[in-house]
Amino acid sequence: MTQVVVLGAGVLGLTTAIELKKWDPNLQISIIGHHLPGDIDPSYTSPYAGANWQSFATFEDTRLQKIDEKGYKRFLQLAKDDFRSGIWSVDTISYFTDYAVSRAKGNFRQFIPWYRNVVEDFKIIDSQDIPFADISFGTKFKGVVISVPTYLSFLVQQNKELGNAIAKIPLLKDIEEARNFTTTGKKADIVINASGLGASALKGVDDRKINFSVRGQVLLVKNNIKSMVSVDGFPGFPNEMLYMMPRKEGGTIIGGCFLAGDKNEKEDKELTSRLINRAIKYAPEIVDPEYKNNPIEIEIKQVNVGFRPFREDGPRVELDKHRKWLIHEYGAGAGGYQGSYGLAQEVVKIVKDNLSKGNSKL
Numbered sequence: 001m002t003q004v005v006v007l008g009a010g011v012l013g014l015t016t017a018i019e020l021k022k023w024d025p026n027l028q029i030s031i032i033g034h035h036l037p038g039d040i041d042p043s044y045t046s047p048y049a050g051a052n053w054q055s056f057a058t059f060e061d062t063r064l065q066k067i068d069e070k071g072y073k074r075f076l077q078l079a080k081d082d083f084r085s086g087i088w089s090v091d092t093i094s095y096f097t098d099y100a101v102s103r104a105k106g107n108f109r110q111f112i113p114w115y116r117n118v119v120e121d122f123k124i125i126d127s128q129d130i131p132f133a134d135i136s137f138g139t140k141f142k143g144v145v146i147s148v149p150t151y152l153s154f155l156v157q158q159n160k161e162l163g164n165a166i167a168k169i170p171l172l173k174d175i176e177e178a179r180n181f182t183t184t185g186k187k188a189d190i191v192i193n194a195s196g197l198g199a200s201a202l203k204g205v206d207d208r209k210i211n212f213s214v215r216g217q218v219l220l221v222k223n224n225i226k227s228m229v230s231v232d233g234f235p236g237f238p239n240e241m242l243y244m245m246p247r248k249e250g251g252t253i254i255g256g257c258f259l260a261g262d263k264n265e266k267e268d269k270e271l272t273s274r275l276i277n278r279a280i281k282y283a284p285e286i287v288d289p290e291y292k293n294n295p296i297e298i299e300i301k302q303v304n305v306g307f308r309p310f311r312e313d314g315p316r317v318e319l320d321k322h323r324k325w326l327i328h329e330y331g332a333g334a335g336g337y338q339g340s341y342g343l344a345q346e347v348v349k350i351v352k353d354n355l356s357k358g359n360s361k362l
């Protein structure tokens, strides 16, 4: 039987193990990670995400568009069909301030995303329906919010139901070591390198593209809001935007910032207070006791500082040039959840194509 080891128990590794096993139930799969769902560590990005679907693909990047489109359909379906997933469907509203519009020289078209014809119920909001004086453009569509802790446990659960093994392991120094972590003790035929930020520290890396981490800071608050809202364009804060995501079980995620190369693991308290002021301004129901019994002030339950595993040119999914048994899957950046399903399908395709090139054993 073909032995597969997936290095990494983040959203990419967990999703890929599920998709591989569904594709071929004869694969013997073990997922290994220095951190597993439930653990919290700055080097393990997945638990820190918001998370929602709002593709970052550009108009030119048709590869990422296809990847993200698969995720949209998958997550909408999970929201409808599987309450265990921690996903629900909520309107996603994007606002652009006068400042953002002036920076774009009045060209609203650049705020209309590539996915307008892919998502359900996309519309440009009529300007008389925008309730904020400093917002001059807005869009809306049917989106999804993923409650990350619930979703990660759901992925673990699905892996167990399918018969995939999951193990916590010491930090590996060399990707070769991963081959030893099969359930049978035989060397793995296939290793998937889904190690997120960990990738850059691993020996055997053969990637000239620049990888870098982008710091994010999100608040989990007790208060509730009606829909997802994001606001772009705060003068003086080019690396910040506001995004708010109401979670299915109650509470709201408030973010955020995009600080490339910033390694600070501590909370930036001034950013926290800017986020709170912006949240109250653009979702006033957040402190209205008439709305879902909200507290009259924002009650912070948790401040999370996380690091998005970026890679120049976007996510890498490919067969290693020198080691036939190795497939890379990393560099998901700010879109690891929305891209997870499509990226996992790319891995399945690589295994399939490799098989059709004449490996009888697989």
Ligand SMILES: Cc1cc2nc3c(=O)[nH]c(=O)nc-3n(C[C@H](O)[C@H](O)[C@H](O)COP(=O)(O)OP(=O)(O)OC[C@H]3O[C@@H](n4cnc5c(N)ncnc54)[C@H](O)[C@@H]3O)c2cc1C
Pocket: 007, 008, 009, 010, 011, 012, 013, 032, 033, 034, 035, 036, 043, 044, 045, 046, 047, 048, 049, 050, 051, 052, 053, 169, 170, 171, 172, 173, 194, 195, 196, 197, 198, 199, 202, 215, 216, 217, 218, 255, 256, 305, 306, 307, 308, 309, 330, 331, 332, 333, 334, 335, 336, 337, 338, 339
């Ligand atoms: C604040 C914030 C908000 C975000 N919001 C969103 C959002 O709304 N939507 C969205 O789609 N994405 C969002 N993201 C991005 C998303 O979280 C990441 O893209 C995703 O989590 C990356 O997952 P991963 O599986 O590649 O890596 P990780 O989750 O980091 O997993 C890496 C795994 O590899 C293991 N590992 C690494 N190196 C080694 C080693 N040497 N030995 C052993 N084990 C190792 C780790 O222990 C871990 O198990 C957000 C991120 C942040 C920080």
Ligand SMILES: *[C@@H]1O[C@H](CO)[C@@H](O)[C@H](O)[C@H]1NC(C)=O
Pocket: 176, 177, 178, 180
């Ligand atoms: C894998 O296990 C074998 C046998 O136990 C050992 O000889 C070898 O050094 C291990 N390889 C790595 C890379 O850890």
Ligand SMILES: *[C@@H]1O[C@H](CO)[C@@H](O)[C@H](O)[C@H]1NC(C)=O
Pocket: 175, 193, 194, 195, 196, 197, 198, 199, 200, 201, 202, 203, 204, 205, 206, 207, 328, 329, 330, 331
């Ligand atoms: C595995 O992926 C990481 C990124 O997650 C990368 O830095 C590393 O170079 C890869 N390992 C190998 C052996 O290529």
Ligand SMILES: *[C@@H]1O[C@H](CO)[C@@H](O)[C@H](O)[C@H]1NC(C)=O
Pocket: 189, 190, 191, 319, 324, 325, 326, 327, 350, 351, 354, 355, 357, 358, 359
């Ligand atoms: C690809 O096929 C070769 C044999 O042709 C096999 O040894 C290898 O394990 C396969 N690799 C992957 C990643 O499927």
Ligand SMILES: CC(=O)N[C@H]1CO[C@H](CO)[C@@H](O)[C@@H]1O
Pocket: 199, 200, 201, 205, 206, 207, 208, 209, 210, 211, 212
């Ligand atoms: C795989 C890869 O390119 N890794 C690099 C990521 O970036 C760090 C430093 O920025 C390099 O040390 C790694 O070699």
